[in-house]
Each structure stands twice: as C-alpha cells, then as structure tokens.
Amino acid sequence: MPQHPVELTRTLEEVLNLTGIFVFGISGALLAVRKNFDIIGMTVLAEITALGGGVIRDLIIGAHPPAAFTDIGYLLVPLLATAVTFFAHPRIERIRIAVLVFDAAGLGLFCVSGTVVALAHGLGPVQAVVLGVTTGIGGGILRDTLAGEIPFVLRADSELYAVPAILGSAIVVLTAQLHVYGPAAPVLSAVLVFALRVASLRFGWRAPQPRP
Amino acid sequence: MPQHPVELTRTLEEVLNLTGIFVFGISGALLAVRKNFDIIGMTVLAEITALGGGVIRDLIIGAHPPAAFTDIGYLLVPLLATAVTFFAHPRIERIRIAVLVFDAAGLGLFCVSGTVVALAHGLGPVQAVVLGVTTGIGGGILRDTLAGEIPFVLRADSELYAVPAILGSAIVVLTAQLHVYGPAAPVLSAVLVFALRVASLRFGWRAPQPRP
Amino acid sequence: MPQHPVELTRTLEEVLNLTGIFVFGISGALLAVRKNFDIIGMTVLAEITALGGGVIRDLIIGAHPPAAFTDIGYLLVPLLATAVTFFAHPRIERIRIAVLVFDAAGLGLFCVSGTVVALAHGLGPVQAVVLGVTTGIGGGILRDTLAGEIPFVLRADSELYAVPAILGSAIVVLTAQLHVYGPAAPVLSAVLVFALRVASLRFGWRAPQPRP
Numbered sequence: 001m002p003q004h005p006v007e008l009t010r011t012l013e014e015v016l017n018l019t020g021i022f023v024f025g026i027s028g029a030l031l032a033v034r035k036n037f038d039i040i041g042m043t044v045l046a047e048i049t050a051l052g053g054g055v056i057r058d059l060i061i062g063a064h065p066p067a068a069f070t071d072i073g074y075l076l077v078p079l080l081a082t083a084v085t086f087f088a089h090p091r092i093e094r095i096r097i098a099v100l101v102f103d104a105a106g107l108g109l110f111c112v113s114g115t116v117v118a119l120a121h122g123l124g125p126v127q128a129v130v131l132g133v134t135t136g137i138g139g140g141i142l143r144d145t146l147a148g149e150i151p152f153v154l155r156a157d158s159e160l161y162a163v164p165a166i167l168g169s170a171i172v173v174l175t176a177q178l179h180v181y182g183p184a185a186p187v188l189s190a191v192l193v194f195a196l197r198v199a200s201l202r203f204g205w206r207a208p209q210p211r212p
Numbered sequence: 213m214p215q216h217p218v219e220l221t222r223t224l225e226e227v228l229n230l231t232g233i234f235v236f237g238i239s240g241a242l243l244a245v246r247k248n249f250d251i252i253g254m255t256v257l258a259e260i261t262a263l264g265g266g267v268i269r270d271l272i273i274g275a276h277p278p279a280a281f282t283d284i285g286y287l288l289v290p291l292l293a294t295a296v297t298f299f300a301h302p303r304i305e306r307i308r309i310a311v312l313v314f315d316a317a318g319l320g321l322f323c324v325s326g327t328v329v330a331l332a333h334g335l336g337p338v339q340a341v342v343l344g345v346t347t348g349i350g351g352g353i354l355r356d357t358l359a360g361e362i363p364f365v366l367r368a369d370s371e372l373y374a375v376p377a378i379l380g381s382a383i384v385v386l387t388a389q390l391h392v393y394g395p396a397a398p399v400l401s402a403v404l405v406f407a408l409r410v411a412s413l414r415f416g417w418r419a420p421q422p423r424p
Numbered sequence: 425m426p427q428h429p430v431e432l433t434r435t436l437e438e439v440l441n442l443t444g445i446f447v448f449g450i451s452g453a454l455l456a457v458r459k460n461f462d463i464i465g466m467t468v469l470a471e472i473t474a475l476g477g478g479v480i481r482d483l484i485i486g487a488h489p490p491a492a493f494t495d496i497g498y499l500l501v502p503l504l505a506t507a508v509t510f511f512a513h514p515r516i517e518r519i520r521i522a523v524l525v526f527d528a529a530g531l532g533l534f535c536v537s538g539t540v541v542a543l544a545h546g547l548g549p550v551q552a553v554v555l556g557v558t559t560g561i562g563g564g565i566l567r568d569t570l571a572g573e574i575p576f577v578l579r580a581d582s583e584l585y586a587v588p589a590i591l592g593s594a595i596v597v598l599t600a601q602l603h604v605y606g607p608a609a610p611v612l613s614a615v616l617v618f619a620l621r622v623a624s625l626r627f628g629w630r631a632p633q634p635r636p
Binding site: 059060061062121123124126127130131137141145149150151153154155156158161162163206207208209210 | 456457459460461462463464465466468469471479483486488489490493494496499500509510511513569570571572
C-alpha cells in the first residue's frame with residue numbers, strides 16, 4: 001500500500017520535470033526567433049536550453065548516458081516547444097510574463113532535482129548546492145552563449161536568478177544534513193525558488209555589484 | 213576468409229574518418245586565419261572543430277577516454293590540417309568550394325558513425341539520431357562559438373546542414389530497427405547526407421523560418 | 425621515514441594547486457568586473473575559470489566526480505577570490521602585473537598536473553601533452569567565451585601562453601618516457617612554463633601568424 005503515494009510522487013515529479021523542460025525549451029526557441037534563426041536553430045537552442053543543465057549534471061556525476069538520452073520524453077518535449085513557438089511566437093511574446101513565470105518554475109524544479117541527485121551520488125553539501133545551481137542555470141548559460149549573447153545570469157541588469165537557486169539548493173542540503181529530509185523538503189524548496197524569482201522580477205531585486 | 217572484407221571495411225572506415233577529421237580541421241584553421249588568430253589559435257580551433265563532436269559523443273555514452281585520446285592519428289591529423297592551412301590558406305580560400313564539398317563528406321561520415329556508436333551502446337532510436345547529429349555538427353558549433361561567431365548551423369542564411377544529417381542518421385536507425393542493417397546502410401546513408409548537403413549548397417535550399 | 429618527504433610534497437602540491445585556483449579565480453572575477461557583471465557573474469566566472477580546465481580533464485579521463493567536486497577547498501577558494509576582488513578590484517587592477525605573474529604560475533601548475541594525471545591514466549605521450557595543455561588553458565577559454573570575448577589564447581596579440589604549456593607538458597612526458605621521471609620533473613617543468621610565460625610578457629614574444 002505505501003507504493004501509491006510514492007507512485008503519485010513519481011508521476012508528479014515526472015510531470016513537473018517535463019513542464020520545466022517545456023518552458024526552458026520555449027525560452028530557447030523564443031531567443032532563436034529573436035535572433036532570426038531558422039527552424040533548425042530553434043530546435044537546437046530549445047534542446048540545449050531544456051536539457052543542457054541536466055546533461056552537465058549527469059556528466060559530472062558520471063551517469064552514462066545522461067537522463068536526457070534515456071527517457072524519450074526528454075528529447076521530444078523541446079521539439080514540441082519548438083513547434084509551438086514556430087507557429088505561435090507572436091502570441092507567446094505577448095504573454096512574456098507567463099513565460100518568465102514558467103521559467104521560474106523550471107528553475108526551481110531543476111535546481112532542486114539537481115541537488116537531490118548530487119546528494120544521492122554522495123557529493124558533499126557545498127558540492128551538492130553547486131551542482132544543483134549548475135543544473136538550474138546551465139541550460140540558460142549555454143542558450144545565451146550559443147546565441148551570441150552574454151549569459152543573462154551573469155549580467156548586472158538581470159533580476160535575481162541564481163540567488164533563489166542557491167537558497168533552494170541550500171535548504172534541500174540542510175534538511176538532509178539535519179536528517180529531516182522528506183517529500184516536503186524538495187517541494188517547499190522548489191516553491192521558495194519560484195516565489196523568490198517571481199518576487200525579484202516583480203520588485204526588481206538585483207544582486208550587488210562592486211563599486212566602479 | 214571472411215576477415216578480408218571486414219578488414220577492408222575497417223581500413224576504409226578509418227581512412228574516411230581521418231579524411232573527415234582533416235577537412236573539419238581545415239575549416240577550423242581557415243576560420244582562425246580569417247579571424248587573424250596566430251598559429252596557436254589555428255591549432256586549437258582545428259583540433260576542436262575536428263574532434264569536438266566525437267568527444268561530446270564519447271562523453272555522453274561514457275567512453276573514457278574519448279576516441280580522440282586513444283588513436284594518435286586523431287590528434288595529429290588536425291595538426292597537419294593546421295600546417296597546410298598556415299602555408300596554403302590563400303590557395304585553400306580559392307578552392308573554397310572543394311572545402312565545402314569535403315566538409316559535406318565529413319558531416320556524412322561523422323553523423324553516421326555517431327549514430328552507429330549510439331546504437332551499439334544501446335541508446336533508443338530517437339536518442340541515436342540526436343547523438344549522431346550532435347557528432348556531426350558539434351565540432352562546428354564549438355568552432356564558431358570560440359571564434360566569436362553565431363554557429364552557422366543555427367543561422368537562417370545557411371544552406372541545409374543539420375537536415376541531411378538528421379535524415380542520414382534516421383535511415384541508419386530505421387535499417388537497424390527493421391533488421392536489415394548491413395555494411396550498405398552506413399555507406400549509403402553517408403552518401404545521402406553528402407549528396408543532400410551538396411545539393412543544398414548548389415540550389416540554395418534552406419530550412420524554413422517562422423514568420424516575423 | 426620516507427613518508428615525510430612524500431607528505432611534504434603532497435602538502436606542497438596542494439598549496440600550489442590552491443594557489444593556482446586562487447589566481448585563476450581572481451582573473452575570472454576581474455574580467456567580470458570589467459564587463460560590469462554583478463556578484464553572481466563574478467562568482468560564476470571565478471569558479472569556471474579556476475576549475476573549468478580541471479573539470480574538462482576529469483571528464484575526459486573519466487574521473488567521476490571531477491576533483492573540483494571532491495575536495496571542498498576547490499569550490500571555496502574561487503569564492504574567496506571573488507570576495508577579495510569584489511572589495512579590492514581597483515587595487516588589484518593596479519597590481520595587474522602581479523596577477524599576470526600569478527596566472528603564469530597557475531598555468532605551469534595546471535598543465536603539469538594535468539599531464540601527470542593523463543600519464544597516470546595510461547594516455548599516450550601526445551595525448552598527455554594535449555590533456556595537460558587543455559587543463560592549463562581550458563578555464564581561460566571558458567572564461568573569455570562566457571564573457572563574450574574571443575579567448576585570448578587564440579588571439580595573435582597575446583603573448584606566448586599555450587607554447588610554454590606545451591613545452592612544460594612535453595618535458596614531463598619525455599622524462600616519463602626516458603624513465604627518469606622523479607619529483608624534480610614536474611617541479612622544473614612548472615618553473616619552466618612559468619619562466620617562459622613571464623619572459624614572453626616581458627619581451628613581447630608572440631606566436632607566428634600566417635601571412636595575410
């Protein structure tokens with residue numbers, strides 16, 4: 001009988017994961033449209049944005065092949081995101097806030113899942129935070145670099161993006177260290193990352209810059 | 213007696229592989245000349261262009277060390293391409309069409325060999341196509357990104373490059389799925405990729421772009 | 425009793441390693457300041473510059489997780505470099521020559537340690553040189569690419585950087601091939617790389633460029 005809740009969690013986790021992949025794929029395909037790329041450029045950028053962070057994570061922990069190459073859904077969902085963006089990009093641009101909100105959800109899911117995988121592979125606490133954040137921001141860094149832009153997470157004019165991810169990953173690690181890790185920890189952490197990111201966008205919170 | 217044909221195939225495969233590495237190395241060294249890099253810049257760009265796609269493939273399937281670090285020829289051939297380009301680059305520029313044709317051959321060989329390796333490592337059909345295409349286009353993406361250019365495979369003004377690779381990889385996978393895979397499958401697929409790429413250059417075929 | 429010298433060497437090696445990581449971290453954080461990034465951009469660039477070359481090396485030889493994710497010092501030292509740069513960057517800019525000198529030391533240490541690791545993993549002589557040089561220059565290539573610059577090691581207006589690394593790695597490999605490898609080999613090689621790099625800066629030595 002205890003399998004049902006676990007299965008529910010599994011299904012939920014999978015749905016959230018694919019949602020994160022979808023919205024990251026949308027952000028890659030949208031940037032490709034803005035850069036006047038063709039449908040191949042859209043597809044490549046959607047796949048790399050959606051799966052790049054997870055592939056880097058899996059290469060570092062030595063999971064061969066990376067999850068992106070095991071479950072076929074991981075590769076197909078960015079294709080779906082590309083197709084949707086190809087036909088509906090003017091409308092998506094208009095709901096840009098929605099995209100940012102979904103992207104915040106993807107960030108929360110990815111950094112938390114990356115942290116959990118890191119802990120499961122025996123990485124130390126600081127290492128797990130770094131790997132979790134890398135999973136969350138890696139795809140976006142690859143997306144911007146390939147499109148010829150400075151990765152937005154590095155720029156001073158971007159609202160807080162890595163900071164929420166760092167906090168969310170740190171909470172997952174802390175609950176594990178204090179032996180109070182349960183299903184609530186990743187969920188609450190992902191929600192916190194999401195809320196902090198959305199609040200940063202809403203209130204224009206930015207990370208400090210050194211004095212010039 | 214059945215060893216002879218196999219050995220012939222092996223040797224042929226090796227020759228084709230090294231040819232692909234050589235022409236990809238030329239394309240890297242040539243771009244370095246155009247960007248006014250020095251001989252170190254030429255060498256680094258030649259090596260990364262020629263071997264980058266295969267290294268990414270091997271990291272993903274978990275082949276340690278990557279093939280580029282096992283057979284010494286893989287590292288030396290891009291050096292040869294650099295030396296040739298260093299002294300003969302004005303003449304190579306004049307036979308630019310020849311370089312494009314050789315590059316098309318390299319693309320065919322690399323995407324087919326990447327697909328075959330992926331299938332041999334138990335990847336699924338879609339995953340094998342993605343890994344094959346990655347092997348074919350990965351080196352060029354790294355080359356352009358390091359040289360400060362938008363990867364040409366992403367751009368709308370580039371003739372079909374990834375599309376032939378996708379078709380070629382798909383045919384290899386299809387023949388394997390239908391249990392009709394034999395020596396003819398990779399050869400014909402590579403030839404098809406080559407022919408489609410050359411035809412795209414000749415007739416200016418391009419991938420569709422979303423409406424602005 | 426023979427443990428003492430070994431332990432001393434170990435400690436010394438660790439100190440030198442962390443020094444190399446620190447100065448590479450400084451160079452990443454400084455570039456971030458020049459590009460007007462915020463503290464997150466500084467941190468990401470410091471970590472990737474300091475650890476990127478070693479992570480690439482470990483992915484290629486199949487060391488999972490990479491050393492950067494095992495010893496916590498590796499991740500913390502770039503944070504320290506970021507903090508120092510955040511508050512003292514105008515003063516660091518003024519001692520720019522000191523940074524270049526330390527960076528030369530980091531280059532020597534990294535390329536030698538990369539070569540030694542490559543030999544220990546059974547790579548061939550040419551492969552070990554390539555992996556050693558990659559370890560030395562990889563972090564800087566990632567730093568410049570992410571910051572939207574052409575990697576300075578590729579550019580013709582940069583003083584010799586990869587050439588000293590190639591020579592240093594080659595000497596390590598040669599002593600191993602001639603069975604005269606001892607503690608002196610890596611130390612002298614690293615010193616040679618350092619001296620050649622500093623001399624290149626002092627006397628403006630550059631690598632040849634192809635005729636235009």
